[in-house]
Amino acid sequence: MGISIRAYGRQRGVSDAAVRKAIKAGRITPAPDGTIDPAKADAQWAANTDTSQQRKAQAQRAVPVEAVNTVREATGEAALPSGGTTLLQARTANEVLKAQTAKVRLARLKGELVDRAKALAHVFKLARAERDAWLNWPARVSSQMAAELGVDAHALHVLLEREVRRHLDELGDVAPRVD
Template sequence: MNSKKMSAVVSTVRTDGTSERLSAREFARRAHCDERQIRRALARGVLVRGEDGLLDARQLASAWRKPSARESSTRGRTNDRHVAQANALAAALLRRELAAAGLRELELAQKAGKLIELEVVERLFFDAARGWRNAWLNWPARIAPLLAAELGLDPTPVLHLLTEHVHAHCESLGEPHAEQLRED
């Protein structure tokens, strides 16, 4: 197989997910047509040049050619199916590119330190909540003797009463209710 035929077999999508960019002459060579056909298709708006002035190699697979009189009589109803397939392929490629761009954006945000792992946040929140709970559970033992002295009461019943109310309050705060978890 000679090198001219081999180059037409080469994939048009690079390993990094971007498409190969072609000059009009190379596009015509790979499409096995004349460069004038490419210029006419560009003038009709069927083919589109990128900002760099080159053509996207994925357009090779699109239905950009005008059918000849002989082809149009044989194509008829199948042309609509080919156009629909080409549109579906273009939409799928666009979704893939958008998904890849979204992933790259998330990776950049993570590298910039704008994102935090969910496990880290959960662990920090859990540790903070445990600290708050422990502070509340230890509060009656600290305050009961002081409160009993001010009121002239025995500290033991005051401690039991405060402990009971603090435990009841902590239990009421316990787990979030389903209404609190729902987003508006």
């Protein structure tokens, strides 16, 4: 069992009309019997009230993170980090995140960023073309080299092809790191 709307308003430092308005707007929820659980209501008030919409500047009250997280989990929102985070700190973190997101969008629009999937596909295509060029190299040069050295062309072709494949296998063991 909680306290009355008027008692909660006095405890919160607002009028009972402000509490009724918060209930009507859905920012806080009363118990089924119409009373208010102060801890739950404080957490809901902090999580669901935009301080920029307040008529007079009020000092930021620190709300226990656990109380805010209980409300956020009930509404499906991500929990705030623990460690005494105030609502002001959480909103500041949110604004910083919005600014970083806007910065990334702007960089993408300016063409300063590339799509990771496209870049990986392009590098893969270049590496495959390089590998194919090396695999075709012994067939192109083995007969010319055999004539200059005076050796069997087929034997030289087989030797070059084997060594090129061994070298490519060694290069293929390197795992690319894309961070």
